[in-house]
Amino acid sequence: MGKKPHLHIHGTVISTYTRIVQTVAEEAGVSWGITATPAQxxxxxxxxxxxxxPTVEIDGLNLFESVAIAQYIDNAHHGGALQPDDAKTRVEMDRWIAIANNYLFPVFEHGLIMPYLAHHHLHTPLRSDIIEAALPEIAHHLGVVCERIEHSPHFAGPDFTLADIFVYCVTRPVQLTPEGDNLIGQLLPLRHWLNRIGKRDSLVATRWPAEK
Ligand SMILES: N[C@@H](CCC(=O)N[C@@H](CS)C(=O)NCC(=O)O)C(=O)O
Incomplete structure (x- = not known):
């Protein structure tokens, strides 16, 4: 096997999507480094x-969009091991990646995670009004996620795939807030899945400072 390449990530250090790319690189055995770069x-x-x-440099390519980056790293440097071959399992993976990106992330990020990050890092007053207003929708979304994982070890079925990385990295920050921890505490299958998956080496290696 040839020498694994180096992945150069440009992104904010505490970022859901930066963590997704870092986790895929860890799974693929691709070394990575990060240059802190504000999005705007x-x-x-x-x-x-x-x-x-994030945006990344790898193999002489400049890439952006996390799904494309994750698939490239897995395809080019991991034999596609994080993506099922079977079309029916694959569509399940694609569906959960889309759910994580289109429904979970916007609601979790704006309704809960950003208010806490702003409060902790910019020392602005905690926007409890935003959090309160978002909690019913956050609870609904967590319920849908929990229902899926109740009878399946992973989001696309038997094996760990990119879908698990996307759902984990999008959902885990919710658990780092008091309101999110309370909601997830009532959803035992989801809590158990987060505990189990969070022990993978790739996710231990990419923990946020608040998780260490
Ligand atoms: N579709 C993008 C989403 C990336 C994304 O939303 N990143 C967040 C950080 S986790 C960001 O750049 N936020 C800054 C902003 O929206 O101004 C991807 O998959 O890479």
Whole structure:
């Protein structure tokens, strides 16, 4: 086997999507380094026309969008081991990645995680009004996630796939807030899955400071 490449990540250090890319690299045995880059900085806007992080450099390519980056790393450097071959299992993986990106992330991020990050890091007053208003929808979304994982070891079925990485990295920050921890505490299958999956080496290696 050839020498594994190095992945250069540009992104904010505490970021759900940065963690997704770091986790896939860990799973693939690809070494990575990160340059702290704010999403809306002029430099990042040159890398990502929609002003999001992360962006990466690997194999002479400049890539953005986490699904594309994750699939590239897994395909080019891990034999596609995190993506099922079977079409029916694959569609389940794709569906849960889409759910994580389109429904879970926006609601969790804006309703709970950003208010706490702003409070802890920028020392602004905690926006309890935003959190209170978002909690019913957050509870609904967590319930849907919990229902899926109640009778299946992983989101696409028997094996650990990219879907588990996306759902874990999007959902775990919720558990780091008091309100999220309380909600997940009542959803035992989800809590057990988060505990189990969070022990994987790739997810231990990419923990946020608040988890250490
Ligand atoms: N679709 C993008 C989403 C990335 C994303 O939303 N990143 C967040 C950080 S976790 C971000 O850049 N937020 C800053 C902003 O929206 O201004 C991807 O998959 O990479």
């Amino acid at each position: 900085s002029p430099e990042n806007l040159r890398r990502h026309p929609f002003g999001k992080v």
